[in-house]
Amino acid sequence: MNSEFDAFAILDMLPVGVVVHAPDTRVLHANKKALAVLRLTAEQVLGKEAIDFQWQLIDTYRQPLALEQFPVNRVLATGEPIEELLMGVSDSSSAEVTWLTVNALAEKDVQGMIERVVVTFSQNTYERADIPFKEIVDSAQDVILITEAYPLEEPGPRIIYANRAFTHLTGYEAQEVIGKSPRILQCPDVDPAVRARISSGLExxxxxxxxxxxxxxxxxxxxxxxxIVPLKNNHGEVAYFAAIERDVTEQKNLEYELRHHAFHDALTRLPNRRLLLDRLKHSLLMAKRSVSHIAVLFIDLNKFKQLNDTHGHDAGDLLLVEVARRLCGTVRECDVVARLGGDEFVVLLDGLGTDPVQAQVNAQTVVAKLQAALEEPYLLGDITHHGSASIGMTLIKGGGDHDPDRVLKDADAAMYTVKKNR
Incomplete structure (x- = not known):
């Protein structure tokens, strides 16, 4: 790492607490995260010995640790590092206990004498805590990327440092990106608003x-x-930018899955009633503006209960998945296929035209195609099932106001009429 960097400034940006002790346990430095976790100010910590702190360390049984069991004292006594030690921190201001994973090790001179002890702690897991400071940054699980402050335009800002987490996440070795701009990593269609906020902050x-x-x-x-945090030189000028980056892909994917489950059927992956009503509301609004017809087809599978009773729910589930596939393969991509639950499906047909007769013909053509698709034999594991469906239709003329729930109920009623007359 470039010697011009303020190592303590970089430590202050890390999401892991770092406390550096002298051989007599006096605190030489405590970064911002450490002070926040310990609920202390720098004035209360710097230059003090471990025993002077206004908090206590406790073990997993919530018993206070003896002074000799403090991480710094254990390292000073044995010279051996401490890895992944679970302990709690509490003080007189609160009954709350903050649980930490603690690492500690000694930095020794050429004669093997301990010069200082570094203790790191976090609720997250870090590979290791080490000295000198460059290696602390190198070993952080979060990506740390440092660039020159200027020029901001291409080919800048040029990367001058990337830690090991960067390589692990991106696949690029540090030497492959040194001297290049972080733009080599960016999605070309990044949100312009995000790009503008980043540019404004850097400028x-x-x-x-x-x-x-x-x-x-x-x-x-x-x-x-x-x-992204600006790093200033001794003259107070921004000389570098340090980007501390955390991979949140798993979190974003989970958010997507939660949103998807909220609006989609878990078995067939089709839109559920909630999303269908939203799409229907939108279609009715567009039909009102364009005076075009739309149709809602309510589909109920015949013999579904018989299949479940005879061959079990696994066979029923296989049938539902295959029905969903056939429905989607029969209608247009712009149409909506949804599962309401059980063996009930709905197809929403948009843009059937302004002529009522032609719209009726277009919708009936789709109904006939769906009937034919759903009457083809189903191979469900080692079972061959012959099924059919009752399809009720309601045709809505554009230009007026229609309630989505009422439209759906009308289509449901039409389906029961069809089923009754089979």
Whole structure:
């Protein structure tokens, strides 16, 4: 790492707490995260010995640790590092316990004498905590990327440092990106508003935090929670930008899945009633503007209960999935196929035209195609099932006001009429 970097400034940006002790346990440095976790100020910590702190360490049984069991004292006594030690922190101001995973190790001189002890702690897992400071940054699980502050335009800002987490996430070795712009990682169709906020923050020398989508060396996409912080030189001028980036792809995918499950049927992956009503509401609004007809087809499978009773729900599930596939393969891509539950499906046909006769013909043509598709034999594992469906239709003329729930009920009633007359 460039010697001009303020190592303590970089430590202050890390999401892991770092406390550096002298051989007599006096605190030489505590970064911002450490002070926040310990609920102390720098004045309360710097220059104090471990025993002076206004908090106590406790073990997993919530019993106070003896002074000799403090991580710094254990390292000073044995010279051996401590890895992944679980302990709690509490103080007199609150009954709350903050649980930490603690690492500690000694930095020794050429004669093997301990010069200082570094203790790191976090609720997250880090590979290791090490000294000198460059190696602390290298070993952080979050990506740390440092660029020159200027020029901001191509070919800048040029990358001058990337830690190991960067390589692990992106597939790029540090030497492959040194001297290049972080733009090599960016999605070409990144949200212009996000791009503008990042540019504005860099130009004004202010911190920036955004969720962005990048690409790895292999072309695989990933989401980042990116925090860019300006680093100033001794003259107070912004000389570098440090980007601390956390991979939140799993979180974003989970959010997508939760949204998808909220609006889609888990078995068939089709839109559910909630999403169907939303799409129907939109279609009715568009039909009102264009005076075009739309149709809602309510579909109920015949012999579905008989299949379940005879061959079990697994066979029924296979049938429902196959029905969904056939429905989607028969209608247009712009049409909506939804499952309401059980063996009930709905197809929403948009844009049937302004002529009522032709719209009726167009909708009836689709109904006939769906009937034919659903009457083809089904191979469900080792079972061959012959099924059919009752399809009720309601045709809605554009230009008027229609309630989505009422429209759906009318289509349902039409389906029961069809089923009754079979």
């Amino acid at each position: 004004s020398g202010q911190p920036v935090r955004e969720i962005i989508y990048n690409y790895s060396k292999s072309g695989k996409g990933y989401w980042l929670d990116m925090h």
